[in-house]
Structure formats: structure tokens, C-alpha cells
Amino acid sequence: MRIGFIGLGNMGLPMASNLVKAGHHLVVFDVVEKLVQALVAQHPTQVSASPNIKSLAQGGDSSSQTNQALDAIITMVPEPQHVRSVYLGDAGVLANLAAACLLIDASTIDPQTAREVAQAAYEKGYSMVDAPVSGGTGGAQAGTLTFMVGGDEAAFEQAKPILQAMGKNIVHCGGNGNGQVAKVANNMLLAISMIGTAEAMSLGVSLGMDPKVLAGVINTSSGRCWSSDVYNPYPGVIDTAPSARGYTGGFGADLMLKDVGLATAAAKSVKQAVPMGALAQQLYQTFSNQGHGGLDFSAIIQMLGKAK
Amino acid sequence: MRIGFIGLGNMGLPMASNLVKAGHHLVVFDVVEKLVQALVAQHPTQVSASPNIKSLAQGGDSSSQTNQALDAIITMVPEPQHVRSVYLGDAGVLANLAAACLLIDASTIDPQTAREVAQAAYEKGYSMVDAPVSGGTGGAQAGTLTFMVGGDEAAFEQAKPILQAMGKNIVHCGGNGNGQVAKVANNMLLAISMIGTAEAMSLGVSLGMDPKVLAGVINTSSGRCWSSDVYNPYPGVIDTAPSARGYTGGFGADLMLKDVGLATAAAKSVKQAVPMGALAQQLYQTFSNQGHGGLDFSAIIQMLGKAK
Amino acid sequence: MRIGFIGLGNMGLPMASNLVKAGHHLVVFDVVEKLVQALVAQHPTQVSASPNIKSLAQGGDSSSQTNQALDAIITMVPEPQHVRSVYLGDAGVLANLAAACLLIDASTIDPQTAREVAQAAYEKGYSMVDAPVSGGTGGAQAGTLTFMVGGDEAAFEQAKPILQAMGKNIVHCGGNGNGQVAKVANNMLLAISMIGTAEAMSLGVSLGMDPKVLAGVINTSSGRCWSSDVYNPYPGVIDTAPSARGYTGGFGADLMLKDVGLATAAAKSVKQAVPMGALAQQLYQTFSNQGHGGLDFSAIIQMLGKAK
């Protein structure tokens, strides 16, 4: 397939590379030109650069005289306003597509924006899905991401084989925007569970228990959660967790802060009370303000315990 | 074996019945006499009543002229002060035991009291374990409770076969008091996860997702927890959960409130910050104050959502 | 003066009436036509209606053939998007003003939007201030509102005499947007203090103190705050507070919810942690969801205490 790819950051770059490995041809764009050049240099026969979004949408790239229609465009950008500017407006994707093209936004943004942009796409006759990911940069590199996909059944089925080149778990969450809904709901719960696990583990150890014994009890009891049995924040409990390597790698606290912030804003829009989610957001904001936003999000355990 | 059993409440009564089923002889006491009489009437050959704790500790019961030594005494009472008054003082167990006897306190109390009473027992030469349970009245009746046991290895091994008549999961948590530590740490995390799951499920549904689809995504992602995959608070997701039957049965909100209160008090004693645990306690207190303390603890989902 | 007034809701209507009383001529617009007609009918010689915002900005009204320039335009609308649509766009105020005109937005919105709209006004050569109010409908009717004004010194001095017809306290808070900043910061603190006062009063009374004695101690001690000494939420302490009349009148819980929501969103934008503010928002959301958003915001004391 011939696929446009916009956004070659920490996540986008390895995702694009996996598409290349799967045999697709890519036309790519990023505001940081050297990211584009590096990828083109690595795969000169399969990847070409486009000078801007308008040109990319038209199927054009720097190397060709004639534009060729794209089968799909994938976007992976940081914020809702980037999604808007990429898709909407005179210089955006929607205004410049010439032929049928599946649109896949893999960015993590608010459900409302996702739905507005998808609506605009459908009004112009294009199918679109939101497909935010979980799995971090590790999953992006390994091609083991989970994609939470919002869109109609036909669009989902069309997107699935493309996404499978980048992930192993492709979940249909319902209509447009529901990919984002699933992501923020899941990640808000994750933030809450992680801090809860940090509190429970630290409390138990402070009261005299061995951390591995305590984790063993919790993991076979009603406190069991992904944060306790896969990603335990207490050092020494799980060898493969970031807590075993100084909280490096993994999913950064600042990224978690962003996701919980999306969740509480979405909750406000539908008048849902989320006291635990709101507190998690504030605790991560405090942790980030103390200079630790770059650590894995499980490092928040360090903020709550006694000074060692 | 000949076992003393003190405390025949909602939990104690079915636990005692399971000991009878396993063939043990019981000498029982409760301040509510009719509970005692009912059990004796049901099992006249295996259960006898003792008029008070002193007499029970001496092995005596109403029907016999001579006291026979007890192999073990199990206690299941509501509050730390009850544990103290049962074991300590002139009329208590410790002052009136005549021969070697294993002491098992299955009450849920604070670790500090558990350790003090165990210390008093050891000073008099008696082995003691704290063995709080999880599994609720359902587990007590079915004999499928989990016992979290604190005490030395020898005492644990001695207690294990007795506890197996009442539960299926007997976990050694370390020295005395650690059973209580494991329980409060686990249940604090459970309270947090439950409210977090309630928030995440309600948020996702309010934003347009199908609850079963959302639960499916969470249960295969990083938000997964016992509260989401076994005991989901959103009605209609899990047929066997209390949410499927109007939040009746299960583990009462007021019992959860008690346990989280033990956890935050214990946290204060060791200077551990537990912001999520403290908020969970306050939310359950609010829920209880609104008259819902008798509902299953997952019913707290009703407090946070929009008025229907 | 000849003043345009847009937005004749619960607050706008009495504010406009006070401008009339002060002798000003008004050209008014509201999307609810009957509000406009009622005001015109009441003051036929001083108030005239404009069919839309474009016409109002041009100074026109239904009754005159020729447009007359307005000295000032005051807007009082509910949400940021309304402020944007009133001022910006082809049919908005800025595009249709013909002569120098002072722009006063008295709406309560986020500082960011206030600054963007003011910037647009200045780029077109018009002075603008944001001037959100406190004092509620009572203050609007009595003409005793407080205006928190953001804008340059000259614009503030120009706005002051106009605002004095509607309020008694006109405070210059600094540059554009700072009126909104002062308002959200103050109201977030108010929400926190109110819930804190509710907790402290209820706690003290539950522990055996007379509410008036307790309020007396607090009001002469370090817990003293406006919520305790002017607006005490405990019934019977202050005769003039909403707590003395079933929490009717006053400042609605839903309005407080809106303001705290603006505060936490603004905090997120500048990476300030506001754990207390966020919790206050969630508690007001919960209170509103239980159907009490129309009560005075001090009624939240009812949510936290024991069921009576």
C-alpha cells in the first residue's frame, strides 16, 4: 500500500518503520525536517518525503513529478490543535485529498475533537478512525502496540490490517471517538491503581511486611491489578518493571499527567464526578513540578513515603 | 480436635459450622446467647456452650463436670477492644488457660493491637497467630475464605489444617501482626481500585461507550484489576457481581469503611502518606452517611454519576 | 452615555436596569427576545432594541433610521464560546464597530479567551477590559457588585464610572485577563474555604459543641474566613446567610462548580497543582449530580454529615 504518515516523534518514527518492514510505501511529513530525512535515508526505495501536508494529501512527494493517490493516511501528533490543523483548513488533509483514502489518527486527544474531525471527514466522503495506542515506545518499536479504535465497522475492518503491522492487539471500541474514550478511561484507572498500589505496598512494608510476600498476597486477592502484578512500583518485586531499573524507560509521568488531564476534562464535559481521577492528576502534577516528570509513572511511589 | 470458638456473628457462625462439618468438637461463647443456643441445638453432640470466656479458656462447658484442655481457640470479634478484653485481663483467655493451646484471632483489627496481644500470649508461653479473612459471608458459608496469617512458622503450620476447614487459601504473611497488615493494605488498594473502576466505567459510558466493550478493553489493558474483571460495579457487565443484583450481598460499604479506616490510621502511625486511601475513606464515609452503608461497596458508583 | 448591552440574563438584566437608573441610554440585545422586549417596555425612552449584534455594534436599533455611535458595549454571557461569537467573526462586534468604543466583558470566562479577545480588540484599535463580577443576583439588583477589572490603566479609568453605576467595588487587577484570573483564584479559594468551614463546623458540633460558640471561637482565631464569619453554612449561626433560609437564594452550587472548573482548567494550563481546588470541584460535581445544584453553594454541608 501507499500510506501517508504525519508525525515522526518518539512514537511515530518506530511505527512508521514497522509499516516499512511490512512492505508498505510511505510518504512522510514532520515539522522537524531532519526526522524526515533520516527515515528517507534509511529506506530510500520505500519512503519519500512530502514538503507539506497539502502536498502529502495530494499524494505528492519531493521525488515524483506526478501525484499518486494514497490508500491511507496515519497521523501521530501531540495535541488536539495539531490534529485540527493537520486535517482541517485550506492547507489540511481533508481539503486536499483527491481520491478515497482511509484516515487513521493514532494521536491521543480528547474524544470531542476526535469526533468533530471524523465528522468533517465523513462530510467530505472519507472514512476515518481514531486509534490511540498503548504500549509506549517499547511497544512501538517491537510492533506490539494495542490500538483502541473508534469508527464504524467498515472503517475498522479496513484499518485493521494496516494497524496489525504496528501492533498486536487491535480493539474495536465502537463509533468515532470511542478509541479515545477507551484510552482515557483506561489510563485514568491505571493512574489511580498505580498510586493505590504505591500506597498499599509502602504502607505494608512500613508496617513490617516483606514486599514480595505482600505483593504475593495482593496478587492473589481482591487488590490485584496490573500495577501490582505486572508493573509493581516497589523496587525488587518484579524484575522487569521500571522500579527495578531506577524508574527509567516505561511510560513517563508527564505522559500519564497528560492522559489523566484529558480524562478529567472529558469528565467535566459530561458532568461525571471523578474524585480519584482528579486527585491522581494533582499528585502527578505535583510530582512533575518537583522535577520528576521524565521518570516512569510508577516512580510516584517515591513522593509519598518517608524520606530515606 | 477440641476447639474453643468465641464470636458467632455473621462471619463466626458459618466458620464455626464448617469446623463442625470437619469433625471438630467446639466449645463456644458469644455475648448474644441465642446465637450460642442455636448452634448447640443444631449440633448437640459436637458443640457445647461455655458460660463465659474464663470458663471456656479453662476448657469448661455447661454440660461437663470436668474441664478438658482445648487444642485451639479461635476468636472472631468486631473491634480491637473486644480482642483485648477477650484475651487480656483476669477474666480473659490468657489468664485462664491451663495447658498448651494454639490461639487464632481471625478478627480484623489494627496490626499494633494484634502484635501486643500476641506478645502477651508468647510471654505466657502460648503460640498465637492473627488470621483475618477475606471472602465475606459467602466465603464463610462455602468454606472458601482466604486467611492472611501472621505468626511464626511453627504456629502457622499448626494453624493451617484448622483454617483449611474454613478456607481454601491460607497465606503466611510473616510474623505476628502481618496478617492484619496484609489485609488492610490489600483492602485499602481494593477500595481505591473499586472507586477508580467506578469512575472509569461511568466516564466511558457517559462519553458514549458500551459498558461491556469498555470493560473488555480495560480487562485486557493496563487498567485491569479485580474490581474490573471480577466485580465490575457497572450494572450488566458481570452477571455474578453484586452490581447485577442491586448491590445486595457481597461486602458491605460500611465494612469497607472500617477497613480503610484501619489502613489510614496504621499509615499515620508509620508516617506513610496515603492520599488515595484517605480519599477513599472519606468517600465511603459520605456514602455511608447518605444511608447506603448496607449496600455492597461497589454501589459507590451510584454516588458519583449524574442523577438518573 | 449611549451604551450597548448584550446578554439580559439573571445577572445582565438587573445590571442593565441600574445603568438606566444612572441615566444612560441603552441599545440592547439578547437571543431571548422577550427579555429584550420587557426591558424596552419598562423604559421606552431610555432603552431600545437591536435586532442583532452586527446592528448593535453599528449603533443601530429598531427604532432609528440612522445609527449613532456607542460610547461603550457591555457583554454578560455564559460561556467562552459566547464571548468569542459576540466579539469575533464577520457578524461580531469588532468587525462592525464604526467609531471608538470601550468594550467591557463582564462574563466569567477563562483568562486565555479573555486575553485573545482583548488582543483582537486592540489590534482593531479598540480598548477592552474584562470585568467579571462577584456579588450574585442580589448584588446585581442592589448595584453593589464587585468588578474585578483586567485591562490597561486608561481603559480601567474609562470603564470605572460606567461600572460604578452597577457596583460599589471596582478593582483594577492588572492587564487584560487579570480580572478573570482574580475571579477564578478568589472563587476557588472560596469553594475550598466553604467546604472546609462545613467540615469544621459539622465536626465540632458532632463532637458536642454549640455551633454559635464554635463559630465564635473560629471567627476570632486562625480558622476565620468569609465562609465562617459572613456566610456560615451551619444553620442558625448567621441569620442573614442562606443557611438560615434553607439554602435558597445566594450563589448557586452549579455556578460555583462552573467557577472551580475554570480554575482547575487554568491551573492545568500553567502546570500549577491545585489538589484542594480539584477536590472541591469533584465534591461540587457530586453534590450537583445528586440534584442539589440549584441550592446555595453552602448547602454542601448537607452532603458530608450523618444522615439525620
Added chain:
Amino acid sequence: MRIGFIGLGNMGLPMASNLVKAGHHLVVFDVVEKLVQALVAQHPTQVSASPNIKSLAQGGDSSSQTNQALDAIITMVPEPQHVRSVYLGDAGVLANLAAACLLIDASTIDPQTAREVAQAAYEKGYSMVDAPVSGGTGGAQAGTLTFMVGGDEAAFEQAKPILQAMGKNIVHCGGNGNGQVAKVANNMLLAISMIGTAEAMSLGVSLGMDPKVLAGVINTSSGRCWSSDVYNPYPGVIDTAPSARGYTGGFGADLMLKDVGLATAAAKSVKQAVPMGALAQQLYQTFSNQGHGGLDFSAIIQMLGKAK
């Protein structure tokens, strides 16, 4: 008068000194002997030491052969268990008093213990008041403390002239224990207001306001509180506040942590929800765990803002 004084710590010592200045004779005891010796050395004619509490209660001191009855005994000790051990038991005050003596406990403890000890005193025929203070070490030295007094009218009137030698504000809060109730209720509200003020000030300044202007607006609006208008945590707003001198002096964060901990424990005992109070406790615990418990409690503003 001849007054016994037990507890010569940071607060007790300057309080005792003020009693000496007022002309009273003191018999003093503290477990730290050098504190006792220093005070005796300073005032050899007015102060004498007692070797233990029993002897002090009997009116005896090291220098005299015969015991003289005490008019009053004042205690100022850290924790409930100290109050119990000073007053109760065979070696305590109550068991060893020979004549009528007014008992004044100025310690800050839980209301429950205060009531139990007062009850024990009354059963032996002695009048007792609880009289916790606010005003800190500065107020203790200057003799400007506030005493919140719980006890019957007669005991209050008897205690008043004695307390006036150490404070300027002597408030009768009702029956025994109510002094403690008033103190914990006030200080919980103070903790909440302080963090709220810290959040509001930091938020406003981050959004572009001048801190003094913002404080000015708040202090004339509904956000006004003691923490904003007397003790503002934002540096540079109030010259006499600890924030103006690096958060030294004042009321230590660890002392505030203790008081809020008493408040939330008391709230649990009467089933009052105190979500804001509980969060304040956790934030102070976190702040203390980060090594800042010795700073003035207004320093918590540093924990929430952006890293500078």
C-alpha cells in the same frame, strides 16, 4: 498562688515563666531534668523542683520538709498517653492529691481522652478543664496565647485568672473536652484554608497577576481568610509572615500535621466526612516526608508550584 507545672518543653517553659512573672510560686516537673534545673536556677525563690509526679501532686518539692497543698496543677505534654500517665494510675496526679486543686490540661490531645481524664477527676472530687492553646512559641513567650477552655462554668471562672497570666484570649467553649474540640476544628479549617490560599495565590501569579494585587482582591472578597490577610504564604505579600523570612519560626508543619491527624481521627469517631481535612493531612504528611516538617506550615506552597 502555689501552682504545680508539668511539662517544660518549647511551649511549657515560656508559659511557666509567665506564671512566675505574674508572682505565682511554682513546683515543676519534667522528664528532662536539665529543663527543670534551668528554670529553678533562674528563679530560685519562686520555683522549686519536684522529683516526680506523685510528689508534685502531694505538694512536695525537693527543698521542703513538709508538703504544702497546691492551688492548681497545669500540664503541657505532647500526647494523649502522656496525659493519661500524668493524671491516672497509682503514681499519677489524681491518686496523690491531698486537697482541693484545680486541674488544667493545656496539652493538645483528642477530645475523647480529655473527657475520660476529666471524668476521672470529677469522680475523685477535683475540678478540671482542658485548655489547649493557639499562638505558638511566640505567643507563649509574649503571654498572648489563646486558651480554648472546656469545663463547667465554675471551673472556667477559677482557671481564667491563672490562664490570663499566660494568654490574652481565654475562651469558654463549653463542657469538658470542648476546648480540644474547638482547637482541632479550628486547626483543621486553618490547614485547609492555608493550602487553599497557597493554591489560589500560586495560581493567580502563574496566570500573570501581581501577588500583592491578588492578595488585595482576595482580602476584600469572599476568599478572604486569616491565611490570606494575616499569614499569606506567598513571599513578599505580608512582611510579618513566615513567608517573608524563609518560612522559619511560626507554626511548624509537623505540628499542623499532628493537629489535622487529631481532627480526622475525631471525625472518624463521630462518622463525620471530612474530605478536605483528610486531604490536608495527607499533603502535610507528604510535605513532612520530603523533609520539610520543621518549616512553618505555610511553606507547603512550595510543594505545589512549578520547580523554579
